[in-house]
Amino acid sequence: MKYSDLCKYYERLEETTKNLEMRDIVAELLQNVSSDDLDIITLAAMGRIYPSSVDKDIGIAGKLIQRIISKAYGATQNEVVEKFKETGDLGKTAEYFCKNKRQRSLMKKDITVEKVFRNLRMLSETVGSGSEGRKESLVKELLVSAEPVEARYIVRTTIQEMRIGVGEGTVRDAIAKAFDVSSENVEEAYFKLIDYGEVARIAKEEGEEGLKSVEIKVGRPLMVMLAERSESLEKAFEEYENVALEIKLDGFRGQIHKDGDKITLFSRRLEDKTEQFPEVVEWARECLKPDRCIIDSEIVAVDGNGEPLVFQNLSKRIQRKYDIDRLKEEIPVQVNCFDLFFVDGENYMNRDLRTRWKKLSEIIVEKEGKFRLVEHIETDSMEEANRFYQKSLRENQEGIMVKNLDAVYQPGKRVGYWQKVKETMEPLDLVIVEGIWGEGKRSNWISSLMLAVRDPKTGEFLKTGKMATGMTEEEFAEITEKLEDLIIKEDGRSVKVKPKLVVEVGYEEIQKSPKYKSGYALRFPRMIRFRYNKSPEEADTIERLKSLYNKQN
């Protein structure tokens, strides 16, 4: 296809902002190209050079393209910069200088879409010393042969700023319209191929049946499932009939493909990160029993004791392409497997989570502290769910995932089969004013603790709810020891204590409540740590509680 013909579509697309119109224009474009060109034209419709499954970068920045424009059209760099300031668009800048060029090109010839793709794809292969010069000539070659409008889109494609508003959704619907197939099947096929170009060719040549029979290929990344954010654990918990809860670790998504001895690791954005994590490759070979499989995991950095660390530590490893062996020692990781796509020829994405989890547990040989199943419980008890949540927070994890055990693996969209529950509230420093001696196993401890905020006007401590979770056995013992010395009144198992002991408390929400004198109650308060450095006069005040309540609502 001639590039100038493609540009006519680009111009029409740029003129409209209506989704349906855009879909129709792209559908018309797809119908008017040969099967051979369909791959690249589908990508071109989105202004892309590669499908998302290909982890390659053209690597041309604004400064370089300005220099190329100036060289291609005999303008000074300053003139280019000035025009760019005026238009705010490097594409239009190139178009302007192309129209008004001082150098007549002797190389005028029609450019094809294929030629544009060839040159731009070569950009990503061009690395190392002298690469800038070679990149320059690849783009310049296109620009000197281009008509003004072609220059506009060549430049925009090069810097990956198309400004025509065609995204994946438009292309999905355009393929469906152009080849009379359903958008759902187009999308399903896309999740497995991550290449709308290939999907379009299948839709055209093999129709609906072809799309349906697209198979998962080990070694090629799949689109992953995402979670919705839930307001509260309770809400998330009530959403599904059968619930699984998992720790939500703060790491990076690792999609691990095993094909015999060959292991490939993809990130959430489907970039190939295999080389950065040689130990993960080694463990996957060792710990995944099937010959061929694809699993979903969260890879976290761990400290010397094997405890997960926050994400920042990991980003170095994800980005770095050299010194890998040193970084491997400096920032050790742990793989936490939580889902399954494919095992030995069988697609598990259409099975429910219960089945996937069971199979996942069967195919993994855990390697202590290194390669394991994520912590996962299945329960219908809200209390147990809350305990699990509190535990995850105590362990400094992000929170938990609440998952529908009856749901399939639905990639790409936030469909509500998984929900993440995270702590967002700022913790409060509160004073313990009352307690209740526990029963059974807890009978040696004052285990239910009434928390209070300070009223700076009266010096009074105003109750704001009871806390019974978040403490370890050692902390219960420590609290009991401290409170015993502070008891001012005992009534059966209840004790009243001098307001002295300050603790940092996390919670899910602040609610208005007539039950407590402060007028507010904390939902699911949990102990974070002792605040021995704080006196009760330094505890949080009723004003702060009020303002946090207002902020939250």
Ligand code: AMP
């Ligand atoms: P967010 O990035 O906040 O949308 O949360 C979703 C991300 O949490 C996923 O992409 C995973 O990388 C990560 N994650 C951590 N633990 C789990 C888990 N147990 N199940 C699913 N995703 C998890």
